[in-house]
Amino acid sequence: ETGVTQTPRHLVMGMxxxxxxxxxxxxxxxxxxxxxxxxKKPLExxxxxxxxxxxxxxxxxxxxxxxxxxxxxxxxxxxxxxxxDSALYLCASSQEGGATTSQYFGPGTRLTVT
Amino acid sequence: xxxxxxxxxQVPVFEEAPVELRCNYSSSxxxxxxxxxxxxxxxxxxxxxxxxxxxxxxxINGFEAEFNKSQTSFHLRKPSVHISDTAEYxxxxxxxxxxxxxxKLTFGQGTILTVHP
Numbered sequence: 001e002t003g004v005t006q007t008p009r010h011l012v013m014g015m016x017x018x019x020x021x022x023x024x025x026x027x028x029x030x031x032x033x034x035x036x037x038x039x040k041k042p043l044e045x046x047x048x049x050x051x052x053x054x055x056x057x058x059x060x061x062x063x064x065x066x067x068x069x070x071x072x073x074x075x076x077x078x079x080x081x082x083x084x085d086s087a088l089y090l091c092a093s094s095q096e097g098g099a100t101t102s103q104y105f106g107p108g109t110r111l112t113v114t
Numbered sequence: 115x116x117x118x119x120x121x122x123x124q125v126p127v128f129e130e131a132p133v134e135l136r137c138n139y140s141s142s143x144x145x146x147x148x149x150x151x152x153x154x155x156x157x158x159x160x161x162x163x164x165x166x167x168x169x170x171x172x173x174i175n176g177f178e179a180e181f182n183k184s185q186t187s188f189h190l191r192k193p194s195v196h197i198s199d200t201a202e203y204x205x206x207x208x209x210x211x212x213x214x215x216x217x218k219l220t221f222g223q224g225t226i227l228t229v230h231p
Contacts (some may be wrong), residue, residue, distance in 0.1 A: 020209065031217075034126065041223065042204075042220075042223050042224070045220075059161070078222065090158070099208040099210060099211065100165050103158075104160075105158040108157055
């Protein structure tokens with residue numbers, strides 16, 4: 001596989017469930033990102049991991065818990081979500097180089113909370 | 115902090131017509147500017163970016179954008195669109211600050227470009 005992959009592509013979960021989203025990048029990048037894309041709202045940066053260390057948490061509720069075991073894998077653990085958390089969750093990665101480097105996005109996981 | 119405003123939520127055009135998608139930004143520091151495209155059921159793909167130098171930037175698929183510092187704009191243009199250009203387009207900025215080895219993108223709300231035959 002090449003690029004950035006995300007699984008599952010679609011997920012329906014109840015508010016009491018626990019699930020995890022997975023992202024894997026095959027580009028040798030050092031930084032990985034989680035974004036939330038809701039209808040009629042701009043993409044929102046949620047978390048940034050740089051060399052496996054969390055460097056950004058954009059005031060995300062604790063019901064979202066990220067994990068980055070190595071530079072190639074990123075998880076988003078979900079528990080006791082709310083219906084307003086339904087959205088497309090996008091993962092991205094970039095090479096070291098600061099703000100000039102391009103971010104490469106995966107296809108996203110479409111999450112529906114019932 | 116940065117903010118990005120895409121002035122049109124939807125732009126319908128006919129095939130082979132020119133198109134301009136407008137983007138304005140606000141920032142207290144200098145920024146880098148990006149345009150991304152999102153095709154249905156896919157992630158975002160980088161079209162082009164402005165880092166420095168010439169204010170006219172050429173990207174993939176025949177798109178170009180012009181950085182205008184005085185008007186804080188970064189409009190995207192294509193002289194002749196194809197049906198396959200139908201997608202959602204996002205303008206984004208990242209602060210030009212030293213000390214970090216990653217980008218912090220702030221996105222606009224997106225513009226849906228629909229190309230009709």
